[in-house]
Amino acid sequence: MRLLVVAALLIGAAGCAVAPPKFTESDVAQARQFPEAERLYNQLQGELAADASSANAQTYRSMLARLGSRLATLRTEEVRSAVDEARLDSGAVPAATLDSIAPEVAEMRAWDSEVWRMVAGEMASERERTETLLDRARSRLERASPENEPVLWVENLESIAELSGAPEEQRRADLGREAAVNAALDGARTSLRVRDYPAAMRRTQQALALQPESTTALELQRQARAGMMAGRLTAALEAGDIVQAETVFDEIREQDWSPAARRQFDTPISLLGEYYAASLYDMLETRRYERAYRGLSNLRELDAWLDRDFDRTLDFLGAINYTLQAIPGFVGDGDRNYNWLNPTGGSLSGAIQVGIWESLYEDDAPLDLAGGAFSATGLDASGEMLLQTAFDAVNGVTGALDYTALDPARALLLISDTRQDVIVGDMSATVPAPAPAALMLAGLALLARRRAGPG
Numbered sequence: 167m168r169l170l171v172v173a174a175l176l177i178g179a180a181g182c183a184v185a186p187p188k189f190t191e192s193d194v195a196q197a198r199q200f201p202e203a204e205r206l207y208n209q210l211q212g213e214l215a216a217d218a219s220s221a222n223a224q225t226y227r228s229m230l231a232r233l234g235s236r237l238a239t240l241r242t243e244e245v246r247s248a249v250d251e252a253r254l255d256s257g258a259v260p261a262a263t264l265d266s267i268a269p270e271v272a273e274m275r276a277w278d279s280e281v282w283r284m285v286a287g288e289m290a291s292e293r294e295r296t297e298t299l300l301d302r303a304r305s306r307l308e309r310a311s312p313e314n315e316p317v318l319w320v321e322n323l324e325s326i327a328e329l330s331g332a333p334e335e336q337r338r339a340d341l342g343r344e345a346a347v348n349a350a351l352d353g354a355r356t357s358l359r360v361r362d363y364p365a366a367m368r369r370t371q372q373a374l375a376l377q378p379e380s381t382t383a384l385e386l387q388r389q390a391r392a393g394m395m396a397g398r399l400t401a402a403l404e405a406g407d408i409v410q411a412e413t414v415f416d417e418i419r420e421q422d423w424s425p426a427a428r429r430q431f432d433t434p435i436s437l438l439g440e441y442y443a444a445s446l447y448d449m450l451e452t453r454r455y456e457r458a459y460r461g462l463s464n465l466r467e468l469d470a471w472l473d474r475d476f477d478r479t480l481d482f483l484g485a486i487n488y489t490l491q492a493i494p495g496f497v498g499d500g501d502r503n504y505n506w507l508n509p510t511g512g513s514l515s516g517a518i519q520v521g522i523w524e525s526l527y528e529d530d531a532p533l534d535l536a537g538g539a540f541s542a543t544g545l546d547a548s549g550e551m552l553l554q555t556a557f558d559a560v561n562g563v564t565g566a567l568d569y570t571a572l573d574p575a576r577a578l579l580l581i582s583d584t585r586q587d588v589i590v591g592d593m594s595a596t597v598p599a600p601a602p603a604a605l606m607l608a609g610l611a612l613l614a615r616r617r618a619g620p621g
Contacts, residue, residue, distance in 0.1 A: 187222040194229050200240040207233040238278035242285050245271060254328055258296040262331030264289060298330045316346035347377045349514045354386045363393035385424055386542040388423035392423055392430035399434040411438055419471060482525040484571040486518055493599040501574050516551030521556060
């Protein structure tokens, strides 16, 4: 009987032999990378969940602990790498990056609580730094004025967008930059209209600081700089410092200006030309020939720089030269270049001045004193006849007098916004060196208003 019981126990013990484990230490050793370690960790958890009291449970728990530490270490490296990659120049990490990392850090708690506490503390410090900088940027934004301090205002908008990492904040910053640039450009245009060139320069600098590639800002800045240099030229002229005026003009000529910027110089450069024209007679009478010749040369440079277009006036003066030459008894120059400077009598002189106004201020309509942009009455018969003959020639009337337009090298047109306009005849065009006879000049003062107001 006893033998049977012992045999039964032995048979039962043999039937309850411990099953071999599914996972071994070798599996743990091979799971060095995060995906393999995480997969093995989850499989071990599944085994324990299925039978927490199995003979292999304790071994699996030991494996889980080692794998958890490994996963926490690998995750720590990933988190720190992501933080360092997102770190801004300010040293802070965008709040959006910290938000995206937070779930990954929280997952570490189940793997290794000590490592989790360490990394969670690091992330808390990072968030505190970011929030501090955000609070400062928001405070500065509230104090900054988008009208008076657009660059600082936009910088704070973009700092908030950068620190927050939020798309809506970035859109706000982009719209703010665009609005600030447009406001600066509008301010520059307004300042240019009222000739406040320093303010225009300041506004263009603001626009360029926000949008360096803005061609509009660069052009407005050129106009502002031109206005400031024109002011220097005007100040030198008003002070009678012609040497300084010439120095400023040399600076102006050395730079590249847009058409709109060049217009800023029209009045002061014309005033400089008026000075040369007015002082030439005095220079000749006092035998300052070299100075006079230089003044005449400068007149030519001024006229070339201003690039005045007065072709119709040159046509008219050429027609006048030929018309006067045809008058019996008129004594003029043989080349018919300067007859317009030597009319016989005040009536012809006045008629020529009126004709010059008509040719300057009339649009594309035929030259005619009866109407159009310019009209005049009260000329005597000789003056009317002179003008009608010249007008018919310029207008191409059949059978009209043949003529040749005045050579532009023999006349200079000086236009001023504040003084009378002047046409100067230059008799030195064919003379290579200064000489008293070669420097004879004469001018007709054009007591004319500009296109908007002759009548």
